[in-house]
Every structure is written in structure tokens, then in C-alpha cells.
Amino acid sequence: HRTQVAIIGAGPAGLLLSQLLHKAGIDCFVVERKSQAYVESRIRAGVLEQGTVELLDRAGVSERLHREGLPHHGVQMALDGELFRIDLHGLTGGKSVTVYGQTEVTHDLILAHQSRGANLVFEADEVALHDLTTDRPHVTFTREGVAHRLDCDYVAGCDGYHGPSRASIPADVLRVFERVYPFGWLGILADVPPCDDELIYSNHHRGFALASMRSPTRSRYYVQVPLTERLEDWPDERLWDELALRLGPEAASRMTRGPAIEKSIAPLRSFVAEPMRHGRLFLAGDAAHIVPPTGAKGLNLAAADVGLLAEALISRFLDRSEAALDGYSARALARVWMAERFSWWFTSLTHRFPEMDDFARRMQVAELSYIRASRAAQAVVAENYVGLPTALTT
Ligand code: FAD
Ligand code: DHB
Numbered sequence: 001h002r003t004q005v006a007i008i009g010a011g012p013a014g015l016l017l018s019q020l021l022h023k024a025g026i027d028c029f030v031v032e033r034k035s036q037a038y039v040e041s042r043i044r045a046g047v048l049e050q051g052t053v054e055l056l057d058r059a060g061v062s063e064r065l066h067r068e069g070l071p072h073h074g075v076q077m078a079l080d081g082e083l084f085r086i087d088l089h090g091l092t093g094g095k096s097v098t099v100y101g102q103t104e105v106t107h108d109l110i111l112a113h114q115s116r117g118a119n120l121v122f123e124a125d126e127v128a129l130h131d132l133t134t135d136r137p138h139v140t141f142t143r144e145g146v147a148h149r150l151d152c153d154y155v156a157g158c159d160g161y162h163g164p165s166r167a168s169i170p171a172d173v174l175r176v177f178e179r180v181y182p183f184g185w186l187g188i189l190a191d192v193p194p195c196d197d198e199l200i201y202s203n204h205h206r207g208f209a210l211a212s213m214r215s216p217t218r219s220r221y222y223v224q225v226p227l228t229e230r231l232e233d234w235p236d237e238r239l240w241d242e243l244a245l246r247l248g249p250e251a252a253s254r255m256t257r258g259p260a261i262e263k264s265i266a267p268l269r270s271f272v273a274e275p276m277r278h279g280r281l282f283l284a285g286d287a288a289h290i291v292p293p294t295g296a297k298g299l300n301l302a303a304a305d306v307g308l309l310a311e312a313l314i315s316r317f318l319d320r321s322e323a324a325l326d327g328y329s330a331r332a333l334a335r336v337w338m339a340e341r342f343s344w345w346f347t348s349l350t351h352r353f354p355e356m357d358d359f360a361r362r363m364q365v366a367e368l369s370y371i372r373a374s375r376a377a378q379a380v381v382a383e384n385y386v387g388l389p390t391a392l393t394t
Helices: 012-023 036-041 050-058 063-068 102-115 236-247 249-253 298-319 323-350 358-373 375-385
Strands: 005-008 028-031 047-049 070-072 075-079 082-086 097-099 125-130 138-143 146-151 154-157 175-190 200-203 209-215 218-225 260-274 281-283
Touching (some): 005 012, 005 138, 012 028, 012 050, 012 102, 012 298, 036 102, 050 097, 050 298, 063 102, 075 358, 082 375, 097 209, 175 236, 200 323, 209 236, 218 236, 236 260, 260 323, 281 298, 281 323, 298 323, 323 358, 323 375
Parallel strands (some): 005 154, 075 200, 154 281
Antiparallel strands (some): 125 138, 138 146, 175 218, 175 260, 200 209, 209 218
């Protein structure tokens, strides 16, 4: 098979890129290792920035998002159980975020692909990238034991942190930056109404907790746990008890408990690979960078990369100009580093670190008290949380 752009990975990055390129009349082929059911049921992010929503609009896949997504004009923070509010809308000149699950975004994108009969294959094994530094790159894979070859002009590596794309870049041209955090997030999804209309990010001396949601009848909660923790040690009741303590009495009094539909532990990591291009391979999303989830930047950053990459490929195919492709890595990385900084800072401010002494704890308390009291400090949180304007990241 021959295509203009071979896309590795059918996560939000790969699917959104394929849909945007299709709208511009560019042919792509998406190759995914897992099954469709697996991809659609992976519970991950829940908060979309306005820029991400606008890209989904442009891709023509936002009809259900606008119907079912929950606009959030503010976000709550808590210090040892006492809540205060960041007025996102008022502090950013009218911006907001939308709560709509990554599972829903992925589902809508897959549906759009299948209804137009797009080239999207699941359960592809042994996906490998070849001849990336020539003008005839190709991708090989096997499916149900049959070998396939995909000839293309460009390869988009949208295959997440563990995929083969970044691994195809020689170690001596790739520079990686990394922080691993000494804790993870234990998440629970349950069909119960959320404890608040808004999200709550809580710094409690027992550790971080987050109250989030997927809909008016479905809640998503997280607590910080040591990496050594096992899921078996967290029966639902223990988790609800811990959430009640860390979110504080006000939120706890409105919290409805219920059986977990999903429960899992995710590690926290900051990671950036530079550059995001090697020859005819372009990386986007988690394939190039990871942020700790505090601040909900992972999916939004993947979407921002894809917005830039789609624009650059469109300019290459429609205007025959390679300037935007040449500038892609630097432009994407400018935003990546700003989101890395915010996610690292917000994680440092809200989590309990094993090595934290009383001084470090007092610094967290002082900084959160400052944010609670100062509109200027709240504006810094709000501007980053809703997503930095492009003018600040170029
Ligand atoms: P992915 O969603 O990882 O998609 C990559 C795709 O490539 C996958 O479908 C994968 O199966 C496929 N792939 C991998 N290897 C191959 C191969 N060899 N061949 C073909 N295909 C391949 N962000 C938040 O904002 N909030 C959260 O709460 C949150 N929770 C998270 C929890 C977990 C466990 C993880 C891993 C991430 C979480 N994130 C969260 C981050 C967010 O989900 C990601 O940033 C987002 O999914 C990035 O999209 P992506 O398309 O770049 O990568
Ligand atoms: C969710 C995850 C996040 O990392 C976050 O900052 C906010 C919400 C969520 O899964 O709902």
C-alpha cells in the first residue's frame, strides 16, 4: 500500500492527526497495535482546553462533545481540607475548560474514521519504521500473521511513550530529559454523582487527592499513593475513606460512594525527547513527552502537537513548502516545555514527597495560602490551567 502519511498509533494524537489531514484532502494510514475495544476503554484524561476543543471542531468530530461535555468556568483547590476557588473564566478574560473523557474523544474519532471507510487498522504486530532519513520511508507490520508494507512520504510517530517511533531515532541524535516522581496516582471511576460541580485539587498532609468527573452521574477520583502500593490493598471502602479525609469535610459531606467500575495505579513522570523530528519521522504526543497528570496537560499537549504537525504537513502537500515542517520541532517544544514546567510545579505544590521536612511542608502551605489570598497568584494558575495562548509559547 502507498499513502502520503503513515501514522503509528491510534490514540488521540494519531486519530486527530489523521482526521485533520483527511479534511485537507491528504491521504493517511493509521496502524495501531491494540484492539479497538482496548483503545476505546483505556481510562485516562478528562479535561480539554479550549484549544483542544477548537481542533476537534476543525476535525468535525465535536458534535457530541458540545452536547455532552461539561464546561467548567472554575476549579477548586484545597489545603488540608479547606476549599478555595480559582475563577478560570474571570481571570483569563473568559476562557474555560471542558470535562469530556479521553475515551469519548477516542470513540468519536474512531467513529468518524469508520463512517468514511478510512484506513485504520487495529491489532497490527511488529510495527517497524524504515529508511526515515531518505525521501522514501516505509513502515512494515504483520496482521493475523500476514506481512504488510506501507510506503509513504512522511511518518507520524503517535505511538505513545512505549512505541517504536522514538526508539527508531538513533541515541546520538536524541536528547532526553527526565524526572521520575516517588509516588503514583490510584484512580477510581464510579457511577455516582460528583461531590462538587468543579474539580478539586487537594494538598493534604496525608497526600494529594483529586476529585474529578466524567458526567453528572459518573465520578473520577485519585489519591497519591507510594509506588510500592498494590491495588489489592485498596478495597473500595478504604479508598473512599481516604478520599473523604484528604478532600476535607465539606467535599466529603457531598461525596457519594459506590462500587468501582475501574481502579488502577499510574506512575508519575516528566519526560521530553528532543528534537521531535528525525528525517521524515515526526513525533507527536506521548511519543515525545510525558507530563505528570496534575494539571491535566497530557492529552492537551498531544492535541497541540497535532495541530502544528497537521498545519505543517498541509503546507507541505498543498503549498509545496517545507518551512513549517522544518520549524515543527522547535515550535512544538516551546509549548511542551511550558506545560512541563506547569505540570512539574503543580505536582510539587500539591503532593507529599517522602523526603519532605517541616520546612518544605511550610513552603507548600505558604504558597497555597498566597494563591488563596492573591488574585495575581490565582491568575498565574488560571492562565496555565486553561492552556497558554500561542502568543506566549512561540
Ligand atoms: P497514547 O494515548 O498513548 O496513544 C498511543 C497509541 O499508540 C496507543 O493506542 C498505543 O496502543 C499505540 N501504540 C503503541 N505502540 C505501538 C506499536 N508498536 N505499533 C502501533 N501502535 C502502537 N493525562 C491527563 O491529562 N490526565 C490523566 O488523568 C491522565 N491519566 C493517564 C493515565 C495513564 C495510565 C497514562 C499512560 C496516561 C495518562 N494521561 C493523562 C496522559 C494522556 O492520556 C496522554 O497524554 C494521551 O493519551 C496522549 O495521547 P497520545 O495519542 O500521544 O498517546
Ligand atoms: C483528570 C485527570 C487529571 O490529571 C486532572 O488534572 C484532572 C482530571 C481526570 O481524569 O478527570
